[in-house]
Each structure stands twice: as C-alpha cells, then as structure tokens.
Amino acid sequence: MTGMQTLSAGLSVILAIALVLAAWRMVRGPSFADRFIALDMLTAVAVGFAAVTTVLTGRSEFLDIGLSLALINFVATAAFAVFLELRKGRK
Amino acid sequence: MTILAAGLMIAGTAFLLVAAIGVIRLPDPLQRMHSATKAGTLGCALLLIGVMIHDDSGADRIGWMNILFLLLTLPVGAQMLARATYVSGTRLEGIADDPLDGELDRATEPVEP
Amino acid sequence: MTILYAAIGSGIVACALYMILSRNLVRMLLGLSLLATGANILLFLAGHTRSQQPPIIADGARALTNGPDPMIQALILTAIVIGFALTVMLAVLVLRAWRSEASIDARDVGTAEDLGPPRQRDPADV
Amino acid sequence: MSDAVLLILPVLLPFAGATLALVLRRHAGLATATGIATTALLTLASLALFLRATDGDPLPATVFGGWPQGFGIGFSASLPGVLLVPVVAVVTLATAIYALADIGPRRRRAGYDALTLAMVGAVNGAFLTDDLFNLYVWFELALLAALGLLTIDRRSAQIDGAIRYAAFAMLAATFILIGVAMVYGITGTLEVRSAAQAFADRPTDAATAIAAALLLGGFVLKSGLVPFHLWLPASYHTAPTTVAAVFAGLLTKMGFFALLLIFVGVFGVTGGGAGQLVPLFGVIAAATMLVCIAGALAQTDMRRLLAYHVIAQVGYMMAGLALATREGVAAAVFYMVHSIIVQANLFLGAGLIRRSSGSWDLTRTGGLMRREPLFALLFAVPVLSLAGIPPFSGFWAKMIVIRASLDGGMAWLGAVALFTGLLTIVSMTTFWSDACWKQSRSATQRRLPTSGLVAMALLSGTTVAIGLAPGWLWALAERSAQTLAGLS
Amino acid sequence: MTAPLRRIRAGIVLTGIFLWDLVAASCDVARIVLSPRMRTSPRIVVVPIALTRPAAIALFAYFVSLTPGSTCLHVSRDRTRLFVHILDTDDDAATIARFKSHFERWIAELLE
Amino acid sequence: MFAILLLSLVGACLVPLIARVVGRGAGLLIALFPAGLFAAFVSMAPVVERGWVTGEGRLWATGLGADATLRLDGFSFLFCLLVTGIGALVIVYAGGYLTDKSRTERTRFFTLILLFLTAMLGTVLAENLLLLLVFWEATSILSFLLVGFDSKSARSRRAALMALQVTAFGGLMLLAAVLMIGHVLGTYSMATAVDRASEIAASPYGNAIVACILIAAFTKSAQFPFHFWLPNAMQAPTPASAFLHSATMVKLGIYLLARFEPVFASVPWGRTSVITIACLTMLLAAVQALRAEGFKSALAYSTVASLGILTLLVGLDGPTATVAMVGFLLAHAMYKAALFFCAGSVLHATGLYSLRAMGGLVRFLPFTALACVGASLSMAGIPPFIGFISKEFLFQAQLESSWEIVPLAIAVIVNAVMVGVAGVITLRPFFLGHGKVDAVKHGETLSLVAPPLVLALAGLFISLDPEWITRVALRPAVAAVFGQAVEVKLEVWHGITPMLLLSGVVVGTGALIVGFWKPIHLRLRAVDRFDTLAVERLWEASLRAMIGTARALTGLVQHGDLRRYLLVVVAGMAALMLWSLAGAGVLPRLPDIEPVRIAPAVVALVGLAGAIAAARATSLLGAMITAGLTGFAIAITFLMNGAPDLALTQFSVEALVVVLLTALLLAVPLASPPTRNVAMRRRDAAVAVGVGVLLFAGIVDMTAGGGSSAASDYYARMSYVAAYGHNVVNVILVDFRGFDTLGETLVIAVAAVLARSLLKSRDSDTATSPPPEVHFAFATTARGFAWLLFAASLVILWRGHDQPGGGFVGGLVASLALAIVALAYGVARAERALRVDPLTLVAIGMALALASGLPALATGSPYLTHLWWEPGGWLPKLGTTMIFDLGVYMVVLGAVLALLFGLQREAAR
Numbered sequence A: 001m002t003g004m005q006t007l008s009a010g011l012s013v014i015l016a017i018a019l020v021l022a023a024w025r026m027v028r029g030p031s032f033a034d035r036f037i038a039l040d041m042l043t044a045v046a047v048g049f050a051a052v053t054t055v056l057t058g059r060s061e062f063l064d065i066g067l068s069l070a071l072i073n074f075v076a077t078a079a080f081a082v083f084l085e086l087r088k089g090r091k
Numbered sequence B: 001m002t003i004l005a006a007g008l009m010i011a012g013t014a015f016l017l018v019a020a021i022g023v024i025r026l027p028d029p030l031q032r033m034h035s036a037t038k039a040g041t042l043g044c045a046l047l048l049i050g051v052m053i054h055d056d057s058g059a060d061r062i063g064w065m066n067i068l069f070l071l072l073t074l075p076v077g078a079q080m081l082a083r084a085t086y087v088s089g090t091r092l093e094g095i096a097d098d099p100l101d102g103e104l105d106r107a108t109e110p111v112e113p
Numbered sequence C: 001m002t003i004l005y006a007a008i009g010s011g012i013v014a015c016a017l018y019m020i021l022s023r024n025l026v027r028m029l030l031g032l033s034l035l036a037t038g039a040n041i042l043l044f045l046a047g048h049t050r051s052q053q054p055p056i057i058a059d060g061a062r063a064l065t066n067g068p069d070p071m072i073q074a075l076i077l078t079a080i081v082i083g084f085a086l087t088v089m090l091a092v093l094v095l096r097a098w099r100s101e102a103s104i105d106a107r108d109v110g111t112a113e114d115l116g117p118p119r120q121r122d123p124a125d126v
Numbered sequence D: 001m002s003d004a005v006l007l008i009l010p011v012l013l014p015f016a017g018a019t020l021a022l023v024l025r026r027h028a029g030l031a032t033a034t035g036i037a038t039t040a041l042l043t044l045a046s047l048a049l050f051l052r053a054t055d056g057d058p059l060p061a062t063v064f065g066g067w068p069q070g071f072g073i074g075f076s077a078s079l080p081g082v083l084l085v086p087v088v089a090v091v092t093l094a095t096a097i098y099a100l101a102d103i104g105p106r107r108r109r110a111g112y113d114a115l116t117l118a119m120v121g122a123v124n125g126a127f128l129t130d131d132l133f134n135l136y137v138w139f140e141l142a143l144l145a146a147l148g149l150l151t152i153d154r155r156s157a158q159i160d161g162a163i164r165y166a167a168f169a170m171l172a173a174t175f176i177l178i179g180v181a182m183v184y185g186i187t188g189t190l191e192v193r194s195a196a197q198a199f200a201d202r203p204t205d206a207a208t209a210i211a212a213a214l215l216l217g218g219f220v221l222k223s224g225l226v227p228f229h230l231w232l233p234a235s236y237h238t239a240p241t242t243v244a245a246v247f248a249g250l251l252t253k254m255g256f257f258a259l260l261l262i263f264v265g266v267f268g269v270t271g272g273g274a275g276q277l278v279p280l281f282g283v284i285a286a287a288t289m290l291v292c293i294a295g296a297l298a299q300t301d302m303r304r305l306l307a308y309h310v311i312a313q314v315g316y317m318m319a320g321l322a323l324a325t326r327e328g329v330a331a332a333v334f335y336m337v338h339s340i341i342v343q344a345n346l347f348l349g350a351g352l353i354r355r356s357s358g359s360w361d362l363t364r365t366g367g368l369m370r371r372e373p374l375f376a377l378l379f380a381v382p383v384l385s386l387a388g389i390p391p392f393s394g395f396w397a398k399m400i401v402i403r404a405s406l407d408g409g410m411a412w413l414g415a416v417a418l419f420t421g422l423l424t425i426v427s428m429t430t431f432w433s434d435a436c437w438k439q440s441r442s443a444t445q446r447r448l449p450t451s452g453l454v455a456m457a458l459l460s461g462t463t464v465a466i467g468l469a470p471g472w473l474w475a476l477a478e479r480s481a482q483t484l485a486g487l488s
Numbered sequence E: 001m002t003a004p005l006r007r008i009r010a011g012i013v014l015t016g017i018f019l020w021d022l023v024a025a026s027c028d029v030a031r032i033v034l035s036p037r038m039r040t041s042p043r044i045v046v047v048p049i050a051l052t053r054p055a056a057i058a059l060f061a062y063f064v065s066l067t068p069g070s071t072c073l074h075v076s077r078d079r080t081r082l083f084v085h086i087l088d089t090d091d092d093a094a095t096i097a098r099f100k101s102h103f104e105r106w107i108a109e110l111l112e
Numbered sequence F: 001m002f003a004i005l006l007l008s009l010v011g012a013c014l015v016p017l018i019a020r021v022v023g024r025g026a027g028l029l030i031a032l033f034p035a036g037l038f039a040a041f042v043s044m045a046p047v048v049e050r051g052w053v054t055g056e057g058r059l060w061a062t063g064l065g066a067d068a069t070l071r072l073d074g075f076s077f078l079f080c081l082l083v084t085g086i087g088a089l090v091i092v093y094a095g096g097y098l099t100d101k102s103r104t105e106r107t108r109f110f111t112l113i114l115l116f117l118t119a120m121l122g123t124v125l126a127e128n129l130l131l132l133l134v135f136w137e138a139t140s141i142l143s144f145l146l147v148g149f150d151s152k153s154a155r156s157r158r159a160a161l162m163a164l165q166v167t168a169f170g171g172l173m174l175l176a177a178v179l180m181i182g183h184v185l186g187t188y189s190m191a192t193a194v195d196r197a198s199e200i201a202a203s204p205y206g207n208a209i210v211a212c213i214l215i216a217a218f219t220k221s222a223q224f225p226f227h228f229w230l231p232n233a234m235q236a237p238t239p240a241s242a243f244l245h246s247a248t249m250v251k252l253g254i255y256l257l258a259r260f261e262p263v264f265a266s267v268p269w270g271r272t273s274v275i276t277i278a279c280l281t282m283l284l285a286a287v288q289a290l291r292a293e294g295f296k297s298a299l300a301y302s303t304v305a306s307l308g309i310l311t312l313l314v315g316l317d318g319p320t321a322t323v324a325m326v327g328f329l330l331a332h333a334m335y336k337a338a339l340f341f342c343a344g345s346v347l348h349a350t351g352l353y354s355l356r357a358m359g360g361l362v363r364f365l366p367f368t369a370l371a372c373v374g375a376s377l378s379m380a381g382i383p384p385f386i387g388f389i390s391k392e393f394l395f396q397a398q399l400e401s402s403w404e405i406v407p408l409a410i411a412v413i414v415n416a417v418m419v420g421v422a423g424v425i426t427l428r429p430f431f432l433g434h435g436k437v438d439a440v441k442h443g444e445t446l447s448l449v450a451p452p453l454v455l456a457l458a459g460l461f462i463s464l465d466p467e468w469i470t471r472v473a474l475r476p477a478v479a480a481v482f483g484q485a486v487e488v489k490l491e492v493w494h495g496i497t498p499m500l501l502l503s504g505v506v507v508g509t510g511a512l513i514v515g516f517w518k519p520i521h522l523r524l525r526a527v528d529r530f531d532t533l534a535v536e537r538l539w540e541a542s543l544r545a546m547i548g549t550a551r552a553l554t555g556l557v558q559h560g561d562l563r564r565y566l567l568v569v570v571a572g573m574a575a576l577m578l579w580s581l582a583g584a585g586v587l588p589r590l591p592d593i594e595p596v597r598i599a600p601a602v603v604a605l606v607g608l609a610g611a612i613a614a615a616r617a618t619s620l621l622g623a624m625i626t627a628g629l630t631g632f633a634i635a636i637t638f639l640m641n642g643a644p645d646l647a648l649t650q651f652s653v654e655a656l657v658v659v660l661l662t663a664l665l666l667a668v669p670l671a672s673p674p675t676r677n678v679a680m681r682r683r684d685a686a687v688a689v690g691v692g693v694l695l696f697a698g699i700v701d702m703t704a705g706g707g708s709s710a711a712s713d714y715y716a717r718m719s720y721v722a723a724y725g726h727n728v729v730n731v732i733l734v735d736f737r738g739f740d741t742l743g744e745t746l747v748i749a750v751a752a753v754l755a756r757s758l759l760k761s762r763d764s765d766t767a768t769s770p771p772p773e774v775h776f777a778f779a780t781t782a783r784g785f786a787w788l789l790f791a792a793s794l795v796i797l798w799r800g801h802d803q804p805g806g807g808f809v810g811g812l813v814a815s816l817a818l819a820i821v822a823l824a825y826g827v828a829r830a831e832r833a834l835r836v837d838p839l840t841l842v843a844i845g846m847a848l849a850l851a852s853g854l855p856a857l858a859t860g861s862p863y864l865t866h867l868w869w870e871p872g873g874w875l876p877k878l879g880t881t882m883i884f885d886l887g888v889y890m891v892v893l894g895a896v897l898a899l900l901f902g903l904q905r906e907a908a909r
C-alpha cells in the first residue's frame, strides 16, 4: 500500500464519521427540511468517498460516479422542495 | 506534488467533517443548510483537486467537471430547499423580524406531523 | 467483513419485513423497496468478492485480472432495476387505491375480498 | 427453419407482437389483429418446435449470443418445456378468440394485447430456459404483465386485488432472488445442468439448506400452494374473464414448473441438498387439496369458486412431486397439461354464463341447457374433466397421481387426493347444474357470442382428445420426468 | 473597453471574488461550528435588485447562495427584491452593500 | 366384439337423428338398432357356450396400464342380452311414451339411452379394470342426465345430483380399488385379479381393496346405506327408470360383486359384510315398499329389496347360490321392466301418482292390465312364471349355504312383502276401486303395450321351456361366475321340498298383506321415524355440514386481512428455512476472519441504521427518507467494494424513488399512526428477525464455502477479446447475458403500460393545471440542468461498454432530466418537451432491442449473437450491442417517464 493509499484509507474513516453525522441528522430530523439538508450533505460525502476510492484503487472509474451523483441528487432535492411547497396547502 | 495533494485531500476531508458537524450542531434547518451545502462544496472541491493532482491517469477532466457540477447544483438546491423550508412552516431560530411575511405564504403549522 | 455485510444485509431484510407487515400500504411499499435493497447486499456476497477493483478491464489490458465477480454485479444490476419497476408499480396501485377508497390502511382497502357474506345455500336447493 | 430459430420463436414472436401491439395501441382493431395473428403464428411455431423436438433426432440447446454452453443463457429443447409450450399456445389461441367478444376497444387501448403477449412470452421463456436467473426474470415479467391485465378496468376491487397479489409476489420474488443468488454462490453457476452436477457432488451444507428453502417458499407462493396461496383467491376473481382464464391456465403452472425444475432438475428430489424438504411437499400438497376444495365448496361466486379449484389442482401436481419418484413427477407433468387447458376453459365458460345470465353468482344463473345446448355440452367437458370423470383428461390425471402415490408408498396422499376428488365432483356437478340445468332466475338472457363457443370448443376438444388418447401424453410425461431427473 | 472585454473582465473578477468568498466564508462557518459556545445571529434581509434580465437575477441569487453564510430564500414576483437568509450577521446594511458591490455590479457588467 | 362396441357408440350418436325426421314411429325404427345388436349377440351364443372369448387388446394407453381388452364370457353375455334386448323394448316404449315431448327432446332421450346402452355393454365386456371403470362412470353420468331429463323440475335435478354424487363416490372407491389391485398385482386384468384373489387379500391393501369394491358395488346397486338415491332417481322418465334403475345399471354392482366374489371371500369379514348389508337393505326396502304411495316408488323400493336379495345370493357360498343369483337376475330384469312399463302407462294415461287415487283402470288399459298381471305373478313367485323358479333356487341356496337362519327368515319376510306389493300394484290400480278414474288422457298404443306384454309372456315361456335359455345364457353365466361348470336345471315342479313349503308360507303371508294393505300402509306411514332415519337426510345433512365446515374453514383462512396474510408468508418462510436447516442437520460454517475495513463497515452500518429508523419511523416521509438513506449507504458500499456500476444505478434509482414517491406522498396522508398494537409489533419483529437470522446463517455458510465461477472467469477473459468491451458488467448485460436484459427491459416496458392504463387521466389532452410556483432560481436554471442531465445520460450510454454506465442507468439519468422539467414547469411542459409519447418511446426501444438480435439469425448464429464492424482509422468500432443498449435506454426512459408523468398528474388532481 502506498502512502497515499494509507492516507486515503484514513480519510475514508473521517468521511465515514461525516456520513454518520449526516445520517444522524437525516434520521432525527426534526423537520423534513433537515432530512433533505442532510441528503445534500450526504451527496458531498459520497463524492468524497468516490474521490478517496479512486486513490485507493488507482482507478479513475469511480470518479465518474461522483460526477453523476451531483446531478442525480439535485433532482431528488428539487423534487423534495417542490413537494414541500405543494404539500403545505394540504393536510 | 504528493504533499500538496495530500494536504488538499486532508483539508477537503476536514471541511467535509466540519460541515457534517455543523449539520448536527446548528440550531435550525436554514442554518444547517449553510454548513452542509457550502462547507461541503468546498470540502469536496479540495478533496477532488487533491485527487487530481495525485492521479495522472486522465481523471482530470472528470474531476473538474465533478467540481463544476457540485458548484452548479448545490447552491440551486440550497435555494429551493431554503424556500421550501420557510414555506412549509418549519420553526426558525432567532429570526426576529421576518420581511418575507406577506410576500410568501407560509404554513402556520409545520408540515411535519 | 463478509460476516458484517451478511449481518447488515440480513438486518435490513428483517427491518423491511417488519415494515411489510404494517397495515399502512405506503409503509408496506417502502418495506418492499427496502427488502430489495437488503437482498442486493446478500446477493453481492454470492460473488465471494474481496477485491475493491472495478470489473473493468484497464486500458491496455486484454482481460480482467484480480477483479471482483462481474456476473453477480450484472445480476444485482438487473435486480435493482426490476425492484425499482416493481416499487413504482406498487406506488401507482396504492395511489389508485387512495383515490378510490380514500384510505391507505389495508383494512379499508379490501374491496377485492369484500364480496359480502357467502350466500347461505342449501345443497338440496339445486 | 433452423433449430435455433425454432427455439427462440415461442418467446420472440409474443414479444414482437407485444411491441407491435404497443405501437398500434390507439387503434383497437389493429391491436386485435396483431394479437390474433401473433397467437396464430405462435401456435404454429410451438407445434413445429414440439414436433421437431420429439422427432427422435435430438434438438441441440441454443445459447443466446452464440457463447459456449454454460457461459450464456440457453434454451433447451427438452421435455417438459417443449411439451408445455404448445399447450400454452393453444390456451392463448383460445383466449384470443374468446377475447374478440370479451375485450372491447377500451381494454385494447389500455394495452390488453401487449400485456397478454408479454405474459405468454414470459411463460414460454420460463418453460424453455436453462438458466435460473433467467427463470427469475421471466417470473417478474409475467408478474408485471399479470398485474397490468388484472387492473385493466381500473375498478377498485381490481386495484385492491392487484395490491394483494403484488405484495405477495414481491416477497416471493425476493426470496427467489436470494435463493438463486445463493445457488450461484454455492455452485458458481446458474445453468441448471451444471448446478445439478455441482449439488450432486457435494454434501448438504447450511447454505444449500437455506437456498432450497427460499426457492421452495418462493415458488410455492407463485404456484399458489397452501399456506402461501392466500393471494390467489384474493385477486383472480377481479380480473376480466379472458384474463382470469389466462391466469388460471398459465400462472400457477409456471410456478409449479419452477418447482419441478429446481427440486427435480437441480436438487434431485431424493437428495442433493434438498432431501430434508421433501417430506414437507406431501404436507403442502395435502393441505392445498383440502383447504382449497373447502374454499371452492364455500363459494357461490363462480370466479372465486374456480380460483380455489385452480389451486386445489396444483395440490395434485404437488402430490406428484411429493412422491419423489419418477412416476410421481411424470404424473405431475401430465396433470399440468390437463390442468392448464381445463382451468382456462372453465373460466371461459364462467364468463359465458355470466354473459348469458348477468350474474357471477351461481344462485342466480341457469337455463343454459335449454337456451344454449351447445354451450352446455361444451362446458360439461371441462366440468367433468376437473371432476375426474372418464374418459376426460382429468380422470387419467387423477388416476395417475393416485397410482403414483400407491407405488411411491404414500397411500395416504392418494387417499387425500381421492377425497378431494369426491368433493370436486360435488362442487363441479352442482356448478354445471346451477349454470346449465336449473331454470334461469335472471331477467338478462343474452345470446352467447360465437367466438366464445369456438374458443371453448377448441379447449374442450383438446381435453377430449387427451382423454381418449392418454397414453401418448403419458409417454411424453414419463420422458419429461426422465429428462428432469437426468439433469441432476 | 469594448463590451466583450468588459465581460471577460467581469467574469474573471466574479470568479475571483467568489473563490475568495467561498474559502473565507467556509472558514467562518467552520469557526462558528467548531466554537464551543456556538452562537449565530441569523437574519432574513431584503436586497433590492437593480438587474433586469432573468438570467442576471438568477446569477445574482446563485452567487449570493454559493457564498457560505447566505442563501437566497426567494425572489419577489416582480423581481425587484431578493430575500436572503444570512447565517451570522450583525449589520444588515453592510451585508447588503457587500452583495451589491461584490456581485451585482459585476453581474451587470457581465450580462446586462 | 370391439366392432360391436364401436358400432354401438357410433349408432348411439347417429341413429337417434331419425327422431328428428320421423315423428311417432321413430321409436320402432330406432329400436331396430338395439334389436340388431341383440341378434348379433345371440349369434355369438355358440361361442360363449364353449367358454369365453377375448376381444382385441388394442394398444390404447398401454403405458397407463389401460388397454382395450374385452372379454365375453357367460356372465357378460347374459348382461349383453339383457341390455340389448330390454334396450330395444325400452326404445319402442319410449317412442310411445314421449309423445308430449318436442323432437329435440326425444332425440336427446334416444341418444342418451343408446349411449347408456353402449356404456353398459362396455362395462360388462371390459376385461381391463380401468376400461371397466371408464364405462362404469359413463353409466353414472348418463344416469345423471336421464334422471334429470326434466330439468325444469327441481326435484329431478336434486335427485339427479344425488344419484350422481352417490354413484360417483362409488366410482372413486372403485378407482381406488382398481389402482390398489394394480399396485399389488402389477396388472389391471380382471381375470388375473380373480385368479390371484388370495394374493390380493394377503397384501397390505387387501382389506382396503375389499372395502372399496364393496362400497362401489353397494352405491351402484343401491344397498344400505347408499340405497336412498334409487327411489329418488324415479324422477327419470319411466322408460329410463325401467332400463337403468331396475333392469340394468343397478345390477352393475351385483356384476362387480359377483366378479370379485373370490376376492372378498378371501378376507374374513367379506361374506359377513355382504350378507349383513344385503339383509339390512332387504328389510328396510320391504318396509319402505309398503309405505310407498306411488306406483313407481313402490316398484323402486321393491327393486331395492330385489337388489338386496341378489347381493345376499352373491354373498352366500356354494354353487346353488350362484345359480339362484343368475336366475333371479334374469327374472327380475324381465318382470320389473315390464312392471315399470305398466306404471309408466298408468302415469301417462292418468297423470296420477298415488296408488290410492287409482282404480278400475282395466277398462281403459286392458292390455296393460294383462301385462301387469303376468309380470306380477312372476314377481310374486307364483308358478309357472319364472319368478317362481328363481325363488325356489333362492331358498335352496340359503338352505344349502353355511349360514344361520336369520338371512333365511328375512328372505321369507321380504319375499312375502314382494308378493304383497305385486298384488297391490296389480289389483288396486286396475281391478279394484272402479269409478275412481273416469277418463284417461292417453289410451293404449302398440308401442306402450307391446313391450310389457312381450316381457310378461317371455317370463312365462321361459319357465315353461327353460331349456334354450339355460343352455344359452344361464349355464354359461353360472360357470363364469362360479369358476367352474355347474349343472343348472330349471324346473317348475320339483316335488314337495322344503323350498316349496317356504314358497307356500311366502305366498300366504303375501296374500294377507294384499288384503290388509291399506291399514298396514297407513299405519307405517304414520310412523315418521322412517323418514327421520332415512339416510337420504343424513346424506344431505352431511353435505350441508360439509359445506358449513368448508365455509367456516375458508372464513378462517381467507379472512381478508392483508397483514395477517403476509405474516403467514413471512413466518412460513422462517419455518421452511428452519426446517430445512434442522433437517439437513448442519451448522453454518464461518468464513475466514478478515481484517475489518473501518470506513466501509461504518458506511454499511449506517445503511442498517437507516433501515431500523425506517421501520420505526412515525411518518411516511421519515420512513421514505430513512429508507433512502439505506439505499444511499448501500450504494456507497458498492462503490467501495469494486462495483461502480451498481453504485451509479443504485444512486439513480434512489433519486428516482424520491421523485416518484414524493408525488405519491403529495396525495396521501403523511402521518402513519400505528396500525398494530404492541403485541402484534413484537410478534412481527420476532418473525422478521427470525427470517433475518436464518438468512444470515445461510449466507455466512455460503461465503465460508468459498467458490469460483467458471462463467465469471470466462467473462473476465473474454469480455474484451470476444465482445469488445472493457466494462465486463456491461458486456455481461448486453452480450453474455443479454437475454436476461431483454426480459428485464420488457419488465420495465410492461410497468409503463400498466402505469398508463391506470393513470391516464381523463383531461390529459386538454389544459392541465398551471405549473407549480417554484423558486425563481430553479425556474431559470432547470432547463439548463435538464440539458446537462440529458447530455450526461448520452455519455453514460455511449461509454457504457467500456466505462461505468450503459443503457439502464443512461435511461434512468435521462428520465431525471425530464423529471426536472416536469418539476419546474409542470408535467404538460415536460410532455411537450419530450415530443413523443413515452409509450411510443418504449415501443421503439423494445423494437430496437428485439431487432438487434435478429441479424445474427440470418447468419445462422443464435439469437442475440452480436455482430461487430471495425471500420478502422479514427472511427470507433460499431456493434449491434449498441442498438441493443440504445433500445434499453429508450425503454427505460419512456417507462420511467410514463410512470412519473402519470403519478405526478394523478397526485396533483
């Protein structure tokens, strides 16, 4: 294992902690908005994971995933925002 | 170069962790959002730049596009979520006078049951 | 690692089954979606994979060496998409049920079996 | 036509037809024409395949993509698959004819033709495939198509029935999926022959035990066997007649076929990792027969009554499998062929009765003997056949199962089958009498459409033909059992 | 200066300001978050918009939001006011002025 | 012989068509057909006298053990003569009797009768037991149709169903017996079965076989406790009653018993049971015959009694019993058929049912009266009629057999009652009570009087000159049944014997009964215990109870609560796995312990936490988001374990699920109050965890087993070399296992069709609701994002063969592009932006995917063999896989959009 790989493995642990924190917010809420804010956080963390995995494996294919992830999760966020706005009028 | 890459990666990861801590610690959703989307973006970007410096296997183009997409999507998503948060009646901490009152319909009760 | 993944996959399946047993149709639907996710983890273990390399032949190489089991990944991919189609299809059904019964409680959505009491019928009355 | 083409046609034709029907969906007439034409071609192709596969000169398996055996998905031209494919085609043809009167432009525009053809293609795929995961895919396709057909009128009962069906089926699908993946994880292959080989060579381990249980549970559910049968009487009766007929004919049999393939073909009923489950088969079979015949006796709604009979019949097939003998498996195959035709026919008949008397309820039907004597005659065939009266196919089917039970040393199972047979007679004769014999108690008295009678004649004729020449089918069933057992 | 050149200059300046703001404000956020007694004074402020083109307004809102510590909540229907949520500020007027001088001016140069 | 049977069958279908053309005389014409058959059999008499003949054993269903072997011996021959002879008379009679019916109905009747005749011949000629069973059941079905011939009458239908259900029950018992015999002996030959009777009795199935045969025979021959269907079956038109329910079909039980006498005699309780049942039947029938009010019902009960006598005779040992049985069989068939004809004529003429209402009919029906007298004398056993001879044999057989006095006493009583009944039915309607009937609806016709007269006279002539019939029919029959030749001598006068004395007693008692019929009759009728004791009610009550039980059971099982249904499945699954594991008797092995990688472990645990949170969530939205968290974590897990394609797909699917489910959640209430109480939740959790634990055990064991896949290795080696792709997963999807993908594509397409069918809103073509008000920034940028996503999807599609991606995920991403448009500007705008109907897209995609495999067929390769073209230079290599993947892409795109647009529209309503 090269030094960079060791570093990446260490960084991935920190990322995992960030993931746990974001997940905590997602599970706890309390509001729906909180949960989706946590999703945005998760997106960033996931891209981070893609980045460190790239280093760990020496394969750039994983970066492709991060690329799409930003776009994909944007749609989820948008859908949720629209949902919240439309939902407010209904019980 | 490797040291620069490592430094950027460490800094990026640190920012991501800080952002995550902000998401936990800050008191209301709008404030948490600042932390999540902006610090998160920066952290990701730094991390990716570090990776690109380290890795010369042709990931540069993808890495930069990755940063670009994050920069494009996260702020727009944040704006939408922010407004939705406001509109859906979520309790906001420390907002004394609300200039949006009368401008946007706001649910009196939070949508969350 | 394998044992951990097996435990987590099984745990997700258990949670999903618990949700499926709810009478709320949307919870049931979410449970079924979760079930597919949990199953995929278990499927992944059937590949006996311990490599973190992608199943993609590197530039210049002619064959995949030291890669994970690509077959099981192809199967999981198929399973993910099928699970997705089924979940959405069930969502469509639940929405229609809500439209016609104004309830998502399975106890209220029972028209299929609500044929009234079976007519008392005398075998001699033919 | 080359052998490879012949093997793919039973699947490719319906799918191509489904695609065309989807393109033409806005024009009900063209969609109908597509459906009929495809079905007719399918019948010819299936018969051709059957004749070619049984002409003595072995028909090689095809691996799609042209890959070597074991490295791609293959179709084998072996029994019982090639025997069931033409049976499916005949039922499809009959229902397509029947649909001319039953399925109107609205249902056509909602995709009736595309959905039916997709389902038939899936059933054929399941009957022909050599690959376990491929089998799973066909089950999913059949499930979705079935749900589409079930809800084609968008009635709330249909939606509810579909939810019940879907919930069960998705559970089953997951269990099956995990089971198949475990087979892969244990043996490293998905191809039935290699998997069978691998299981034969190794001692039973926990993984095999769990995988076998998962596959058993999943396919028991798909076959509608007790205790996982509850979805079937909760949903089948809500479907339009034609659809219910297709379901009754094909779907549960597809599930049972999978049980045969896996527990005879892959595990080998007497050992190879699943031997510990075999004692349960008999219990399942007996419980299915008894619970479901009770269900049938409790009903006066024709569709529900028939739905219960559908499962009770699968119980007989399961009894054959439970014996874990070659004769028992052959009996199950024979029973499948008989049951596919008769069950579809009964639903078609019920639909015509409903059409004529305006009610699904047997206490309000009647008078068809007088008004439609031809119908009464045609309908008597599946009724008597299901009741196991000679010389119709059901008599032989039942006889073979009971005989196999005796030979297999499980006389008690034969006794249960016999008792169920008695109750089936009670149920079916009352059914016929209520529908045809007694006076009509309803105001509606519509004439029956010719297409409906033609469809029934086709199926009744087949039933009579099997009944008069059972030896021919029995020989094929025995060869099927041999082929299946040869896999393991 | 010709229009294209002005635009290029505006673009470069905007990028620079934005990068600086991103880093600086992220550090601010980090400081707030990591401080043991975390104290923020969030505000919703109204920023009057001098821009007219929708794309320009959207870009303005985007820059405001991309900068850590502020998020555009809403654009008034007549597109004259921007409602911005600010994570930590004591002086509304200064914040508004900063938005206008940092972003609006250069966006006007770039797009108007 | 086979030819006769076939001829009979064909004739049964064709000959009755005469009735459609010819009116009144049709019966006489049609009767020529059975008469011809009769003649044909008579012409075979010399052969039968010498022994028996075997029919052709046609190869029919040899594998099943069923062949078409026929065998004509003396006993069969007797039946054949009876069936064809009486059949001819029945048809003649029916021609006169059914004058009220339409031509269609008469044709139907003649067809049924002739078919029945064929079935009877088949039953008695069959040597193969399965063949016998086929014909046996056919007689039941035809009897059913004939009893219920007048289907307008509820009584007829009820009687018909009862008859069918009882006899079909017997049929099943016979089936069981036959199959058990086949199992024991390995053959279905009746002759073999009789030869190896002791072997059958000694087998473990011996008792069961005998019991089944006895039940089958008792149901068919209306023995106690199955006797009740026969009197009810009198709802049949009288000619049918005469034929089926007295002369022929009901004797099939006797036929069976007689054939299998060696078998049941080999078990200790065999004869006792037969004789006991016979005695019970006789007694009961005798009493009921006296209670009977109607002409036909009195005859019916006397028939039951006669069948009891026949059963008794079969049960008794010794040659004389056999002689008596054969003789009585013949005599009874003749006189009872004649009496039924007379009863039918009376009914036909007067329309009256009750014996007490009739009287003085000799004035109107003189020839009928004459026939009735003749037949009754025979029935009463008055010399010189044949009935007398048979009765003498009866008593002789009883005296000679090894049985005690009880059966004898019963036989005496029963025979006395028969005398009484014979007297009553002759005297009361015809000769007593003049003036009760003033006029009749129908007079006598030749068709109506000839058949009974022929039979009555035959009864007389046979007894006066018994030589011919003894030689031709009786002696061979006795020999066939008894197994060896027996000297049979029929004589009216034997001299003073104990039998004659008994006959005297019988006749005397009978005369007393005739004299005091009315008081006895009324007295017996007053005792309604006979009604309540009637097994008929028991049968119906048991049917009712059975249906009640069925209903209760069904209500218990099929209660309609989906939750409990699913609990059965989940718990059942757990039970199956547990059983399998325990039955295999193995414990799961543990895989080698590897070092835990912390980050992936944490990520996966987050996934589990999400699942637990989803299970505990109190709001649906919370459950959706936390379930999404699980999906997200699992996607990262894939990412970190070398599965970029899976990660990408899982991420896309999670996003799409959010988009689609938020549309659903817009409509339904978000609050999810508990639908189960604490106990239910605990139980559910326990069951769910049980499944989880068992799955865990299996999976862990599987991973411990290790393993490698030849196919996977092959794919790794050949993906680039043979299929031109770097991304092995994608190559598997589009090429190695493209057929799976094809099926999966269809799954998605079908989901789209379903969505369209369910969700197509009525106003979809007209104006839609205004687009939602969204954030200005989103409204301005959404279009750009959509293009970006679309471009990304094309890149993913194009690069899929070599990089992560492919048609599936490309399609998913492309649908996200339009989802953005729909979210920002409304569904209608998104639909316009797409330009084509999503379903059309699906269809085109399906066509492409299906067609991409076709070119290979032209080259003789299997379907889906992909063709590649390498133009060289800077041009990329092109293959049909690309068409395939493009098809997949389009199907996924179209299908997701159909679902999405439909859901959004429906939710916004």
Ligand code: NA
Pocket: F261, F313, F314, F315, F316, F317, F318, F321, F322
């Ligand atoms: Na005897």
Ligand code: NA
Pocket: F398, F399, F400, F401, F402, F403, F404, F405
């Ligand atoms: Na004696």
